[in-house]
Amino acid sequence: MQKDMMSHVDARGEPVSGASEDAITLYEKALAELQCYQGDPVETVEAAVAESPEFVMAHCLRAYAFALATEVGAMVEAQDSYKAARGLATTARERRHLAAIDQFLKGSWEGAIAVLEDTLVNYPRDALALQVIHLSDFYVGDARHLRDHVARVLPEWSPDDPGYHALLGMYAFGLEECGDYQRAEEMGRRAIDLNPRDAWAQHAVAHVMEMQGRQEDGIAWMRGRERDWTADNFFAIHNWWHLALYHLDLDQFDSVLAIYDNHIRKDRSRVMLDLLDASALLWRLHLRDLDVGERWTELADCWEPLSEDGFYAFNDAHAMMAFVADGRAEAADRLLLAQQRAMSGSRSNAMMTHQVGYPLCNALRAFGRGDYATAVDLLRQVRGRLNRFGGSHAQRDVFDLTLVEAARRDGQLALVRGLANERVELKPSSPLNQRYREEASRRLAEISGAAVL
Numbered sequence: 001m002q003k004d005m006m007s008h009v010d011a012r013g014e015p016v017s018g019a020s021e022d023a024i025t026l027y028e029k030a031l032a033e034l035q036c037y038q039g040d041p042v043e044t045v046e047a048a049v050a051e052s053p054e055f056v057m058a059h060c061l062r063a064y065a066f067a068l069a070t071e072v073g074a075m076v077e078a079q080d081s082y083k084a085a086r087g088l089a090t091t092a093r094e095r096r097h098l099a100a101i102d103q104f105l106k107g108s109w110e111g112a113i114a115v116l117e118d119t120l121v122n123y124p125r126d127a128l129a130l131q132v133i134h135l136s137d138f139y140v141g142d143a144r145h146l147r148d149h150v151a152r153v154l155p156e157w158s159p160d161d162p163g164y165h166a167l168l169g170m171y172a173f174g175l176e177e178c179g180d181y182q183r184a185e186e187m188g189r190r191a192i193d194l195n196p197r198d199a200w201a202q203h204a205v206a207h208v209m210e211m212q213g214r215q216e217d218g219i220a221w222m223r224g225r226e227r228d229w230t231a232d233n234f235f236a237i238h239n240w241w242h243l244a245l246y247h248l249d250l251d252q253f254d255s256v257l258a259i260y261d262n263h264i265r266k267d268r269s270r271v272m273l274d275l276l277d278a279s280a281l282l283w284r285l286h287l288r289d290l291d292v293g294e295r296w297t298e299l300a301d302c303w304e305p306l307s308e309d310g311f312y313a314f315n316d317a318h319a320m321m322a323f324v325a326d327g328r329a330e331a332a333d334r335l336l337l338a339q340q341r342a343m344s345g346s347r348s349n350a351m352m353t354h355q356v357g358y359p360l361c362n363a364l365r366a367f368g369r370g371d372y373a374t375a376v377d378l379l380r381q382v383r384g385r386l387n388r389f390g391g392s393h394a395q396r397d398v399f400d401l402t403l404v405e406a407a408r409r410d411g412q413l414a415l416v417r418g419l420a421n422e423r424v425e426l427k428p429s430s431p432l433n434q435r436y437r438e439e440a441s442r443r444l445a446e447i448s449g450a451a452v453l
Helices: 002-006 023-034 041-051 056-067 071-086 092-105 111-122 127-139 143-156 164-177 181-196 200-210 215-224 226-230 236-249 253-264 272-287 295-306 313-325 330-342 348-368 372-389 393-409 414-425 430-453
Strands: none
Touching: 023 041, 023 056, 023 127, 023 164, 023 200, 041 056, 056 071, 056 127, 056 253, 071 092, 092 111, 092 127, 092 253, 111 127, 111 143, 127 143, 127 164, 127 393, 143 414, 164 200, 181 200, 181 430, 200 226, 200 236, 200 393, 215 226, 215 236, 226 236, 236 253, 236 272, 253 272, 272 295, 272 313, 272 393, 295 313, 295 330, 313 330, 313 348, 313 372, 330 348, 348 372, 372 393, 393 414, 393 430, 414 430
């Protein structure tokens, strides 16, 4: 029986250990769900494990799902799956996966990426390795490898292969983050043609339209395909966030708040990625001095139990937004102390926190205290290396907006004008960018005229 199970292969022809045919079917379903951010891949892969307890790749998929959650508590589950697989009979490819998971458990994003990269060099049709390395490249802010890790293996695949749409969607996002917007949109649309439920490809095209300032196109793209990316999809909140950004660019605040209330915070999710989107959207409104009522309180309540995690600097910055906006000084203090502890460690997050997260959180806190000069100084120091703590260009733009607003409130008009000039060149259709530039230019002209008189 064991010998027969060792001879099975996955849908791409790779040998797998310890799996029955029924378990492989469940594994492929879980992988497809992970690629489309659809359904519950953890529940599905757990069914595969129940069917074949020695199915190594099923244990690996489950471990990755939790390791990529960027939550302290999830790492316990990842560790459990790793332990369950570690003593089983394995192929060389499976041993590489276990080595990558071990690196995640040790807190080394770079180590895990290096192992996965070598895995794909030797097994370019390993769909799980590609999925995990793509998300890992995103979490460390490596735009080039978001694109190139997919480009390396793409010719080894056929459009007839299951999951080919996912490669196109990932490639689209990598191209977008590298500024190749036309090809990114083409690839994303091709992915959607192959699988309309591919939420990552949907999001890649949304990123293109966000970066190009095509707000009306973006609204039409999201609304026109809403049933495909919202139904039974655990990435829907992030795509709702993208839709909200288009409305925000157009000063359509009622639409923004309606999306926030009816979709982003409808179920009061405590999932980390959902909390990030909520903070990032409310902070943009906070920068506009918009009254959002009790929304910050609800969100800060969710962030407060995580204030001492010091696990991932990108998360810390979004927690700090909630603590600052809701006036939670003690929670902010605890977060900064946790970051100091994190910086003394050897995990990847130590570098992220030292180079970006800690000064950024101090900048946000200074902004909340009205110390705009300090906020400007700190934000300018980290602006050029923000990618080092992960996220996309669209996500990190909130910190550029904070810099512009801090400079405006501090009366640094020449800096505001220069920063606004950058933004207008990239997104001339944004009323906010135009207002920043016009206000700064007008006030500088008034000052100059007064000086002449």
